[in-house]
Amino acid sequence: MSRSLELRQNVVNQMIDALIQGHISSPLPPQAALAEMFNISRTTVRNTLAHFEQRGVLQKVEQCYLIVRPPVADDGFSDIYQPVASQTALFEQAFFQMINQRQLKPGDIFSELKLAQSVRVSPVVVREFLLRFCHYNLIEQVRRGHWHMKKFDQDYAEKLFELRKMLETHALNRFINLPTEDHRWIQLRDLLDRHRQMRDSIASSYRMFAQLDKEMHSLILSAANNPFFNQSLEIISVIFHSHYQWDESDLKSRNIIALEEHMAILTALLSRNDVDAHCELHRHLTTAKQSMIRSIKQYS
Template identity: 45%
Template sequence: MARNKNLRESTTNQLLDAINLGHIQSPLPSQSSLSELFGVSRTTIRHVIKGLCEKGILKDADGECQILRQPDEADIFQQPASTGELQTIEFERFFNDSIKNRHIMPGDEFSELDLSKQSNCSTRVIREFLIRFSRFNLIENISRGRWRMVRFEHGYATSLIELRAMLECHALSKFMNLSKEDPRWKEAKMLLQLHRDLRDEVVNEYKAFSDLDRNFHRLILSAANNPFMDQFYEIMSVIFHYHYQWDNSDLRKRNMIAIEEHMVVLSKMLIGDDIGAIGALRVHLQTARKSMEHSLITGNTNKEPT
């Protein structure tokens, strides 16, 4: 029963968002269309419409639902924080995967409602995520509820990698001072073995490196115990995968090099070689910088004339 109530309230919030943004206008689409749009049953839609009619937002007239007034904040259901947090995590994963799998490309436009339908997350959660992400100048709001992925240039890439190097080298220095009983040392050892395993299969399984790369950098940053660094890495990860959309022709080669560089860093960490580990990390980040710059140059060369 509680699950049905949460679903109805979540669907109500999504419908109210769609009305406020002008994505859905009067008269409303059929219940069947709304059911498909929000990925719920027609029974749920009927309950949602009935509730909004009782609030005076909608009016059912001769089989058509008319909008009587625009919703306001008081009409929005306050869902449990845990639900919102879970949806934020779920949408972040969906958005990252969409970029990595090239479903969202530079220059693409999309609406919050489109993303809501595809991810089964509320438009409110999506909007909050996109607003946060827009601070990094890779996405821009072009109208109410509509967004565009933008391209970034050489100077942006350089600044990003300089900041990344400062944060990760600082975090690695902290890591090397962790107690030997800290479970992250075991995680580093396990991660080194996973890199060895993937190296043996990398010719055919090179795309699997993405998750390994994420775990490697997150492990290092975890030693800083700084939530702002964690948030930065989530955005940075998207940006690095995003720039590879310029030129994906040598992804296998890039990943093979990155695996070897990761293994050098991890090996030096595990033998307690502080200077060697930080030096190897700097080499790895410099390789990433050259890779990004090459991708940007190739991407600009291959741009269609405007």
């Protein structure tokens, strides 16, 4: 399939989603507005409108296009998008990566449609994810289809830390009481081994610590066997684990300290020493909280 044809088919699918969701009403906006909305050329807009006119979805009256009937899936191209669950997982990963790599920064205004096009997923998937994500008060909708990436202050960080502490303390209690034959004990030992390996090369591999960090906290939270905990982990990862809005000048030293704190937690857990495990987890979370607050004060 040629790139231009693939683009047209993607735009058709995206416009179907926009029409179904009510983002585009009758009569349709001018072609120049549609071109800006979908970040495409006017030629692609004309081809897309011609497709819908041929399908009987739109009717051209003078210079305007009217919606004759609501579009259905058969009006689009089924081989463009993956299943919805796969699209959602793909977009979540891409969205957090954009934040981590500073492609989305505090103060930015971004478009649902442009995000959908860049990740090659349906705009409906993007919108549903952003509507869920906005509950964390890190993004806000400024107008239909457009969002603002917000900053957060010390009060927000402290409240998030309070949530994290409650979740992980409860999960740690559950982890300590897992039966001996539970497979997570093996995963825990493997994780400790990989921490030891990274310690030997931390001077050059400190940027790879974020993945180990997420794996350890995910493993601990898994003992709670609560899907709501897992959902909360993503936002916590973005802010705490990926150093959202943080200066990276001391990232190396922070990760070296966090690595040692991780190893203390893992060692206490493997020794079934619940008192030490709780103390080490508390110390680790306090360090993360202090680092975040120090960064917020520095750049506020």
